[in-house]
Amino acid sequence: MTVVQLDAKDAAPPGGRVLRTNLTKGAGIGLGVVVLWFSVLVLLPLAAVVAVAVNGGWDGFVTTLTNPQTASAIKLTVLTSLAVAVLNVLVGTLIAWVLVRERFPGSRVLEVVIDVPFALPTIVAGLVLLALYGPQSPIGVNVANTRAAVFLAFAFVTLPFVVRSVQPVLEQLDREAEQAAHSLGASPGTTFRRIVLPALIPAIAAGGALSFARGVSEYGSLVLLSGNLAMRTEVTSVRMLTYVENGNLASASVVATVLLGVALFVLVAIDLLQRWLVRRG
């Protein structure tokens, strides 16, 4: 899924064809090197975490995951990330639409604003969200130490994902169908719903999935904002850290493995969804 967007274009390539030859020797070596690099850099460490988790056996998994505080932390993290993903799908698509289809002064600035959550260190993000929406808020909004703070932090760091996923697709969208609809008397709303939206769904889903996965793993911005209250505002990353601090690497790895599993599940599910949509045409 994720990186290579499978959309209608790939199903019936118009101008050029994807080279369906087997890899050339050079490309084959290149692939080997890339895979090796990726494995050593990313896969090996993550696999080591899973290995440590599995080492504790099935009992280890069950004990850790049935711990009420851990279960609560995972539930809070997953549900909040889902909620934020939904928000991002709605607002992100809207933002992408406005940026691509509606020219207005300052849109160039907004382009940069979208990418800022990438640029800001998470600890700084937490600091400023606290300054603006904490006890000393100049606008009187105080969400510190509540679940709303977790939602807010997630919304901040996941902002770019849906927008950046939808934007290129929207830019490349063939306008003929829309023009045809318009000339047949369809309202802009109907045109959007029946023509544009279906074409965007794979991208929206992909962006939403990434937003979810990113939210589930957030840590830095919550350090000062959420209060880490057990069963209430404690997120999975903090819970993991508690295990690490207590020298319980096995349990920490169990929780990490669960998070990884969730992220992978979502990424794969979206991949399958996209393939299904492409096949449907």
Next chain:
Amino acid sequence: MNAKARAGWLAGVLVIATMGLAACSSPGDDPSASGAPDAAGTQLSIVAFSVPQKANQAVQAAFAKTDAGAGVTWTESYGASGDQSRAVESGLAADYVHFSLESDVTRLVDDGLVDPSWNSGATKGIVTSSVVVFAVRPGNPKNIHTWDDLVKDGVQVVTPNPGSSGSARWNILAAWGQVIAGGGSEEDAKAYTTKLFTNIVSLPGSGRDATTAFLAGTGDVLLSYENEAIAARQSGAALDYVVPDTTLRIDNPGAVTKAANAKAKAFLDYVLTPDAQAIYASFGFRPVVDGVTLPEVKGANDPANPFPTPTTLLTIDDFGGWSAAKKKFFDEDTGIITQIQADTGKAS
């Protein structure tokens, strides 16, 4: 690609390479090798918890002026006590360690990095000390003076998270211990601590994070250490603090690693002299040896008498030592405090 574009690419690559080299030219000694003597003197590495950073730097400067310490320079690493201890365990080079809790040193003893006799000296390995206090808003508007005041309705308490912060455990043990010291039973202590947890509104990850959260406006009272409150006030932070009648003495251990340079031991010896302890006192720490002439301690409630003796001063020995206390109170599954934390969370 035409010549111009090619030139552009080349220029770009050169710029990046130059910047990279410039960045590389900063001192890049392998920090995993410690104690390598320079031409002039010795470089030692200190790994410590974040609170005594400025105090340690002052003591190190004074040490360098002594004969034993002439020519000694330092690399330093500061962070949360548990993190730092684990880092040393994982290979972070250290000649001298200074942690918040004894168990952070015991971990290194178990790993063979610190000699088991580290705490057989006069101060049992302790190098700095403090007590648990209540930090409140200037003027103490909610009139918080006793432990009972903390569990009143509407009082919002901030304390670092005992689950993830080792040094936060001092606070919670103090809360528990003062009930027992006042004649209460374990049941009473459990009831009190449960009530306390229902009043807790924030459990930041470390002592400093808790101070920061409190200063940013969260809560009415912060459970903290006397030296932390004093340090905050020395930096101009707006808080007052109250030393409760019954409180717990916080003992921070310092030790030399097995692989350390000999000068590290000299530093440890120096740290336990009245001169060094006076420097620590100026930063708000209570002396651990006798015969220390106390300086004026800016930031203390009364700079001329900065360390009032509480009516009842508990120590970790009253809890059977850290190993026993850790198991009884903070065990992940069966610890009393762990369970209270989860129960009070569930209730809301």
Next chain:
Amino acid sequence: MVDTAAADTPTAGPTLLQASRPAGSGAGRVTRQAIVVVYLSALVVIPVALVFWNAFKDGLAPVIAALTDPVVVHALQLTLMAALWSVVFNAIFGVATAVLLVRYEFPGKRVLNAFIDLPLSVSPVVVGLSLVIVYNIHDGILGKPLAAAGIHVLFSTPGIVLATTFISMPLVVREVVPVLQEQGTEQEQAASSLGAGGWTTFWRITMPGIRWGVIYGVVLCFARSIGEFGAVKVVSGNITGKTQTATLAVEQLYQNFNQTQAFTIAAVLAGAAIVIISVVATLRVRVERRES
């Protein structure tokens, strides 16, 4: 040919826009734009502006003092170096991966495709934990043999570079892939039918076409790298003056009640990233407009 022409650059000229756009209601458009502006301001613009405000609120002198402190200077140098290494590695492997994913078929392609985004979805705590497990000098699979060979990864610069490269890995790939897809293969096929080898085709045909994707990806990678905190915190040991990066310095300063200094460095980091992203985004639009 018609298709690829219609799949235009972002700034398809005003005429095409007006001709194709169904007339949207003015009120609807204003509402949409208002929502977007308010949302982005409340969530991003104002909080970020606060960083700069807090940095400069005591005037310029403390800012300059903060920036000339040797510890801070070293932290910024270290961050810059780690970010540059991360950029170099990720640019090379990012472009290679993008080309492989878009232009070729091979077994396991879908797996690689799905896995590439993994670093973006992994918690920094997990990243740090995983690197400590693997590069630990006592029992790490790679750490132990490396230590025997005298190479220390954790608590040293290599560990920082490793963590930084890890977390920003997907960024170049994700920027290059759509550009590569859009580019199509006619020119490459033409070149190869004229006898050009793989390398030549790549350098003279493919690369120039995707260069803005690469540049933007590099810029995002750089921005992300200078802002990394969680993973670096775990693997660096935070040795002041040796392995303390700029973000770690921010944390330490903030925690030592040096708030203005902390915000100064934070402002430098955020400002640098924002400036670079803006410049590249603007240049990209302008150059692509000229080319279309």
